[in-house]
Amino acid sequence: MSTVLTVDLDVIASNLARVREAVAPAEPMLVVKNNAYGHGLVPVVRRAASEGVRWFGAFDVRTGHAVRAELGDDARIFVWMTASRAEADQSVRDRLDIGVGDTAVLEDVAQAARALGSRARIHLKIDTGLHRNGVRLEEWPEFVARAAQLADEGVVEVVGVWSHIAEASDDEDDAARRVFDEAVSAAETAGLAPEYRHLAASAASFARPEFRYDLVRVGAFAYGIRSAGGSTEDELGVRLAARLDTEVTGVDARGVTIGVGALDGLPSTLGGRVDVGTPSGPRTLESVGDESRVSGWASASVGDVVTLFGGAENEKSPTDLAEAIGSVGEEILVRLSPLIPRRYEGVER
Numbered sequence: 001m002s003t004v005l006t007v008d009l010d011v012i013a014s015n016l017a018r019v020r021e022a023v024a025p026a027e028p029m030l031v032v033k034n035n036a037y038g039h040g041l042v043p044v045v046r047r048a049a050s051e052g053v054r055w056f057g058a059f060d061v062r063t064g065h066a067v068r069a070e071l072g073d074d075a076r077i078f079v080w081m082t083a084s085r086a087e088a089d090q091s092v093r094d095r096l097d098i099g100v101g102d103t104a105v106l107e108d109v110a111q112a113a114r115a116l117g118s119r120a121r122i123h124l125k126i127d128t129g130l131h132r133n134g135v136r137l138e139e140w141p142e143f144v145a146r147a148a149q150l151a152d153e154g155v156v157e158v159v160g161v162w163s164h165i166a167e168a169s170d171d172e173d174d175a176a177r178r179v180f181d182e183a184v185s186a187a188e189t190a191g192l193a194p195e196y197r198h199l200a201a202s203a204a205s206f207a208r209p210e211f212r213y214d215l216v217r218v219g220a221f222a223y224g225i226r227s228a229g230g231s232t233e234d235e236l237g238v239r240l241a242a243r244l245d246t247e248v249t250g251v252d253a254r255g256v257t258i259g260v261g262a263l264d265g266l267p268s269t270l271g272g273r274v275d276v277g278t279p280s281g282p283r284t285l286e287s288v289g290d291e292s293r294v295s296g297w298a299s300a301s302v303g304d305v306v307t308l309f310g311g312a313e314n315e316k317s318p319t320d321l322a323e324a325i326g327s328v329g330e331e332i333l334v335r336l337s338p339l340i341p342r343r344y345e346g347v348e349r
């Protein structure tokens with residue numbers, strides 16, 4: 001063992017309970033894109049399902065397929081990245097809930113369902129201002145009319161209307177919500193009756209009840225990752241689930257080298273900007289490169305454990321690291337190399 005990411009599944013379970021309570025009566029969707037934010041897809045979805053989570057946000061079709069394979073028929077799995085006709089086919093075969101943000105994808109999904117003699121479950125995406133895919137309000141009436149036609153034909157079932165917001169300023173989010181409400185009305189006018197309206201991710205779903213609608217898509221807070229510059233974990237009622245440990249690999253005249261670095265996905269810009277936890281207390285992470293160095297630690301020995309984030313000694317979170325370099329906590333986790341072993345605590349036996 002040199003470097004390991006330890007994931008406490010009991011912590012994820014208690015965060016999920018907290019999320020459910022915070023967003024009620026809306027239902028939470030656990031977002032598991034990017035290998036469950038670096039925590040490892042399969043152990044996370046397995047535990048979440050056993051905690052009663054019914055909706056999973058997979059982003060891409062491959063992840064959606066993996067969640068379906070793991071959890072079987074009952075899970076609702078939302079994907080919002082179908083880039084090809086082949087992926088549309090796969091989504092329909094896997095009975096995924098498909099986020100549809102443009103006309104070409106709508107037609108692809110309809111064709112896939114027709115070819116398979118099936119019906120695709122779709123969620124129509126309005127562009128509320130983020131311009132990250134989605135149909136603009138000007139084109140929305142035509143889009144929902146076409147969706148209604150395909151629903152009449154029986155090849156799609158429009159179960160949702162959704163969008164994504166920046167969660168950076170309340171004013172912008174409020175403007176987005178007005179567009180969203182208009183889009184829902186227009187869909188209803190077109191004869192659609194979407195059962196699930198969803199707009200919020202972690203931050204808005206906790207802080208702003210009016211953004212909850214029927215379903216909220218929560219990633220970060222379920223893993224205990226707070227927003228940069230936002231409320232603390234204690235205020236949110238969640239705890240960090242992951243801890244990144246490594247070892248001292250060398251002690252020489254120039255100082256102490258440790259076993260994790262840029263090749264493992266750690267941002268080199270962290271060098272000189274953060275402390276790490278050591279048996280002698282916090283020490284400065286002097287540089288991050290092919291080799292990383294810790295300074296001011298005279299008593300270090302090879303094999304001593306160094307904690308980059310998480311853990312009682314250190315109490316640094318990925319968001320603390322991110323704040324030192326103008327990033328966000330989930331970025332620190334999702335960039336960690338998949339080659340770093342994940343170890344799980346709280347696994348049911």
Ligand SMILES: *Cc1c(COP(=O)(O)O)cnc(C)c1O
Pocket residue numbers: 031033080164200201202203217218219220221330
């Ligand atoms: C990543 C993502 C989320 C989850 O965001 P968090 O802030 O991590 O909760 C929700 N919705 C969409 C569309 C996303 O891409």
